[in-house]
Amino acid sequence: MAAARGRLSGYDTPAMTDQVVSLATPYRTHTCGQLRASDAGSTAKLSGWVHRRRDHGPLIFLDLRDRHGITQVVIDKADAPVAHDQASRVRPEFVVSVSGTVSPRLPATENTKLPTGAIELQATDLEILSDAKTPPFYINDPDAPVDELVRLKYRYLDIRREPMQRRLMLRSRMVQAIREVHHANGFVEIETPTLIKSTPEGARDFIVPSRLQPGTVYALPQSPQQLKQLLMIAGMDRYMQIARCYRDEDLRGDRQPEFTQLDLEMSFVDEAAVMAFVEAMTIEVSKATVPERPILQEPFPIFTYDEVLERFGSDKPDLRFGMELVDLGSVLVTSDGTPASGFAVFDSTLAAGGRVKAIVAPGMAGVTRREIDELTERARRLGAKGLAYLALEQGGEIKGPIAKFLDDDTKRAMIERCAADEGDLILIVADTAAVVADVLGRLRVELGDRLGLADPEVLAYVWIHRFPMYQWDAELERWHATHNPFSGVLPEDEALLVTASGEADRPSPDDPAGRARALQYDLALNGWELGGGSIRIHRRALLEQSLQLQGHSLDGMQEKFGAVLDAFEYGAPPHGGIALGIDRWVALLAQQTNIREVMAFPKTQSGSDPMLEAPSVPEPGQYDELGLRFVGSSKPETDKD
RNA sequence: GGACCCGUGGUGUAGCGGCCCAACAUGCCAGCCUGUCACGCUGGAGAUCGCCGGUUCGAAUCCGGUCGGGUCCGCCA
Numbered sequence: 001m002a003a004a005r006g007r008l009s010g011y012d013t014p015a016m017t018d019q020v021v022s023l024a025t026p027y028r029t030h031t032c033g034q035l036r037a038s039d040a041g042s043t044a045k046l047s048g049w050v051h052r053r054r055d056h057g058p059l060i061f062l063d064l065r066d067r068h069g070i071t072q073v074v075i076d077k078a079d080a081p082v083a084h085d086q087a088s089r090v091r092p093e094f095v096v097s098v099s100g101t102v103s104p105r106l107p108a109t110e111n112t113k114l115p116t117g118a119i120e121l122q123a124t125d126l127e128i129l130s131d132a133k134t135p136p137f138y139i140n141d142p143d144a145p146v147d148e149l150v151r152l153k154y155r156y157l158d159i160r161r162e163p164m165q166r167r168l169m170l171r172s173r174m175v176q177a178i179r180e181v182h183h184a185n186g187f188v189e190i191e192t193p194t195l196i197k198s199t200p201e202g203a204r205d206f207i208v209p210s211r212l213q214p215g216t217v218y219a220l221p222q223s224p225q226q227l228k229q230l231l232m233i234a235g236m237d238r239y240m241q242i243a244r245c246y247r248d249e250d251l252r253g254d255r256q257p258e259f260t261q262l263d264l265e266m267s268f269v270d271e272a273a274v275m276a277f278v279e280a281m282t283i284e285v286s287k288a289t290v291p292e293r294p295i296l297q298e299p300f301p302i303f304t305y306d307e308v309l310e311r312f313g314s315d316k317p318d319l320r321f322g323m324e325l326v327d328l329g330s331v332l333v334t335s336d337g338t339p340a341s342g343f344a345v346f347d348s349t350l351a352a353g354g355r356v357k358a359i360v361a362p363g364m365a366g367v368t369r370r371e372i373d374e375l376t377e378r379a380r381r382l383g384a385k386g387l388a389y390l391a392l393e394q395g396g397e398i399k400g401p402i403a404k405f406l407d408d409d410t411k412r413a414m415i416e417r418c419a420a421d422e423g424d425l426i427l428i429v430a431d432t433a434a435v436v437a438d439v440l441g442r443l444r445v446e447l448g449d450r451l452g453l454a455d456p457e458v459l460a461y462v463w464i465h466r467f468p469m470y471q472w473d474a475e476l477e478r479w480h481a482t483h484n485p486f487s488g489v490l491p492e493d494e495a496l497l498v499t500a501s502g503e504a505d506r507p508s509p510d511d512p513a514g515r516a517r518a519l520q521y522d523l524a525l526n527g528w529e530l531g532g533g534s535i536r537i538h539r540r541a542l543l544e545q546s547l548q549l550q551g552h553s554l555d556g557m558q559e560k561f562g563a564v565l566d567a568f569e570y571g572a573p574p575h576g577g578i579a580l581g582i583d584r585w586v587a588l589l590a591q592q593t594n595i596r597e598v599m600a601f602p603k604t605q606s607g608s609d610p611m612l613e614a615p616s617v618p619e620p621g622q623y624d625e626l627g628l629r630f631v632g633s634s635k636p637e638t639d640k641d
Numbered sequence: 642g643g644a645c646c647c648g649u650g651g652u653g654u655a656g657c658g659g660c661c662c663a664a665c666a667u668g669c670c671a672g673c674c675u676g677u678c679a680c681g682c683u684g685g686a687g688a689u690c691g692c693c694g695g696u697u698c699g700a701a702u703c704c705g706g707u708c709g710g711g712u713c714c715g716c717c718a
Binding site: 052054055056057058059060061063070072074076077078091092105106108109111113114117134135136137138140141144145146147148149150152202203204222223247248249250252253255381382482483484522529531532579581594604605606608610 | 642644647648651652653654667668669673674675676677678679680681709710711712713714715716717718
């Protein structure tokens with residue numbers, strides 16, 4: 001049936017246009033989104049779900065729906081008494097098959113809201129393929145709110161609804177575009193196993209007990225990190241994979257226990273080469289997927305880690321609006337650098353080497369005491385000791401509890417430094433650099449959201465690089481890799497990979513290693529971290545040095561990373577790559593704030609699947625086979641530790 | 642591990658000590674209707690208010706616990 005070939009319509013994907021196998025079958029000649037005025041006069045057969053039924057007695061209208069669209073079917077008792085009889089039995093979500101004539105609609109009865117609205121199918125035959133219980137929520141109303149639990153329990157009905165269909169098709173189109181760009185650029189798609197070895201780094205592993213080797217476990221991969229590096233050593237040059245990853249940590253709106261990464265790795269590249277490819281790929285995928293969404297800046301802006309923290313208080317800044325952090329330190333000291341604002345909190349913070357910074361909330365000078373209290377509470381919960389503010393009222397008056405401590409010159413200088421206008425609210429935090437950045441960075445995002453400063457249509461991609469190699473773990477009293485234990489170091493910082501004591505097993509927070517910067521780059525989009533990557537260390541000696549700083553003994557690292565370390569002795573090319581969170585990326589492109597909305601079958605915050613009722617108690621005997629025994633609840637009341 | 646919000650016919654909400662064996666919308670069922678497209682009209686059925694316990698003469702309503710969902714902190718890149 002040639003008629004079914006070619007361009008589909010409705011909310012279907014353009015990628016289907018070159019389909020090889022026709023959708024036409026004994027059940028249908030067209031999809032429900034396909035027929036147009038030009039088809040008038042021909043006969044057609046459609047199958048789909050009954051979206052809505054409008055029963056006028058001798059005349060019944062059915063809106064027939066599939067994922068391609070909706071077509072109106074008319075059943076006239078005078079023309080087709082048998083079909084009419086069937087149609088009066090039909091209810092929403094019945095699956096029916098209708099044959100008839102494609103008729104142009106009467107002039108005043110066209111429906112401009114439907115792509116198929118110029119025609120209707122005049123039924124001659126109607127067959128009920130499947131009847132349906134009344135669904136637990138509205139399939140035919142895309143806006144109807146439904147309890148999250150009910151949606152997940154009946155996910156197959158939720159996915160039948162238009163918004164989920166749209167998002168899953170968007171995701172499909174995006175993944176297709178990703179593959180096309182990579183294949184066009186010489187990447188080889190290689191699958192890696194999901195039963196691998198547990199690595200005690202990073203997140204908690206999901207583990208799978210081995211039956212053949214009782215007492216041992218596989219781990220599900222947190223990412224294919226080591227395997228893709230081994231593929232580079234294997235000579236696979238440019239590798240990519242749409243990889244499922246698993247992390248047994250607590251869930252969030254942007255975190256599920258299993259999720260999908262675009263994982264890629266390239267050999268004989270430097271940082272600029274990886275970033276250039278990823279950026280070009282990202283732009284191409286964005287334009288193929290959501291051509292209507294403007295990209296804020298091309299080429300993407302590149303910030304150093306230090307700079308984004310200084311200016312935005314975040315390592316994943318939302319660049320769709322300004323409201324940057326302003327350093328007030330220099331206007332609060334005398335010419336010789338002595339803190340002299342008159343406000344003791346500022347002065348003592350500066351004297352102790354801390355920072356005093358501000359953000360300007362435009363037009364918020366008139367906030368109520370209650371709102372200020374809420375902001376202050378929010379700041380405290382984020383770790384600040386308090387939140388100072390100056391409200392620039394219309395007419396030039398400066399209000400706020402700290403105003404009386406500051407002399408007029410100081411206040412003027414602060415306002416000038418902030419470039420604040422009348423009607424603005426200046427929010428100030430005085431603390432260590434890290435706390436100031438974190439608190440103001442989060443308040444910036446929250447206020448930007450509340451004030452509607454971010455254009456929801458804009459895609460603001462941004463690179464962040466030059467991360468510190470290591471962060472001090474105060475609890476374990478050792479350094480750990482900021483991102484990835486294999487990340488390389490800037491060549492000029494290589495000499496810093498040492499401890500002050502000179503002994504790798506005696507680290508301290510003041511070690512030179514704390515100043516070493518990694519060949520690490522993150523890609524952020526609209527305030528979300530899309531992903532990160534690095535140029536890896538490919539020389540075994542340097543890798544050992546770096547791992548030792550992270551508290552691994554030579555024996556220990558051989559135990560944990562032996563395969564990679566050994567492989568490095570057989571000729572490892574310089575290499576690097578990146579991993580991007582597909583779920584987060586689609587969610588952002590679909591303007592969703594929760595990745596559940598772009599996953600077909602996600603889990604709840606407690607990690608359960610209400611539809612399949614997973615996880616579940618194993619069958620009798622399954623533990624035995626594995627040599628396991630369940631010894632108690634997840635909260636043992638033992639007093640060990 | 643912790644904080645906060647939510648749980649009332651199928652769905653979404655209202656009610657927040659007696660006026661409630663619970664209201665509204667929609668859905669569902671039945672009847673009527675030849676041009677609707679969220680069709681319309683008439684009538685009807687449907688919830689002991691997540692669960693357990695307590696306070697009270699009296700609890701959907703107050704208190705404690707618990708289960709489930711959500712948001713966030715810790716955790717996680």
